[in-house]
Amino acid sequence: MWRDLAPLGRDSTTGGYRRYAWTAADADCRAWFRAQAETRGLAYEVDRNGNQWAWLGDPLAGDAVVTGSHLDSVPDGGAFDGPLGVVSSFAALDELRRRGTRFGRPLALANFGDEEGARFGVACVGSRLAAGQLTAARAHELLDADGIPLPKAMEAAGYDPAAIGPDPERLARIGAFVELHVEQGRALDLSGDPVGIASAIWPHGRWRFDFHGEANHAGTTRLADRRDPMLTFAGTVLAARREAELAGALATFGKVSVEPNGVNAIPSLVRGWLDSRAADEATLDAVVTAVESAARADADRAGIDLRVVRESFSPIVEFGHALRDEIGTILGRPPVLGTGAGHDAGVLSGAVPTAMLFVRNPTGISHSPAESATEDDCVAGVHALADVLEGLVRA
Secondary structure: OHHHHOOOOEOOOOOOEOOOOOOHHHHHHHHHHHHHHHHOOOEEEEOOOOOEEEEEOOOOOOOEEEEEEOOOOOOOEOOOOOHHHHHHHHHHHHHHHHHOOOEOOOEEEEEOOOOOOOOOOOOOHHHHHHHOOOOHHHHHHOEOOOOOEHHHHHHHOOOOHHHOOOOHHHHHOEEEEEEEEEOOOOHHHHHOOOEEEEEEEOOEEEEEEEEEOOOEEOOOOOHHHOOOHHHHHHHHHHHHHHHHHHHOOEEEEEEEEEEOOOOOEEOOEEEEEEEEEOOOHHHHHHHHHHHHHHHHHHHHHHOOEEEEEEEEEEOOEEOOHHHHHHHHHHHOOOOEEEEOOOOHHHHHOOOOOEEEEEEOOOOOOOOOOOOOOOHHHHHHHHHHHHHHHHHHHEO
16 A cells, blocks of 8 residues: 555655646546555545545444544655554555454544645645534635645646535544554654654644735845835744744744845845744744734835734644543553644544644654655554454444
């Protein structure tokens, strides 16, 4: 499975993946998922929000156990973030069948669409729509970098955008969702454990900072006469790092667009996206407020107009202790880890009992081609997931 999936959406120059929502690479990944489901005799379906499902047992029976993750990527992302969870879900089912497990509850494997938000700027679109955390109206307003609306992209890929929206009936039929994911840090590497359990997901969000200045000639305009938004943006990037360090939080400007984007032109607009995360919402609010205050102070001094828009926000997710404790008992009490990364399991936690397993990442690098996990650890993750699923579905 891993060999078949590995080439899909991979850039030959960077070695990273560009599996953006509703593109040809995404279609290839979806075809791969469907083929894996049909090869195993599973009932395949796509829900109203474009999420893929493969069912063993009656989808309408209720109290189903669901596992899976996502197949899309960030720009030039790594091979494991998302796909490891999907591949492991199929492998875990194969292991349960090898063991002769008797299924007392329906089991579903899922691929949630547009988890990374790389194309339209909002993370976990598929699960957010299903959970009602992203409205259909807001989803219809989302545009990619080329100005293509989300509905048009879905339609071009063969899906009906008019159907998107909350899916409470489906979520009500799920008794538990367990997502396996490569660890995006080095806690397991430092502890020496191949597999761990998630305790909580830090609150996090994305804010867009628009710095409006005045376009002018880079070779003829005096420095004193410039309204250069790039300078204010640069100061804001430094402010984000400073405030995050002071608060013990995280703040990153990882995406920027510039207009007119000419080498010999002073920009008229610099747009930067802030990603910030912290252990609690009060700290997160304080960091973002401080960054915005610093940006506005610099903007006022430089004659720059600033607009700040919160594009997405996810509150803290404390995974349910009952399911987490049950999984811990099944696995013999592996390490319990917090994480600053968002996941579909976190989005769904408000409607469904959810839990997460992490597989050791020896470098801690994620969202990069250098992301990795050893084959032995991946196999350990499959066996851990199979043990958990067996404990949950067994008749």
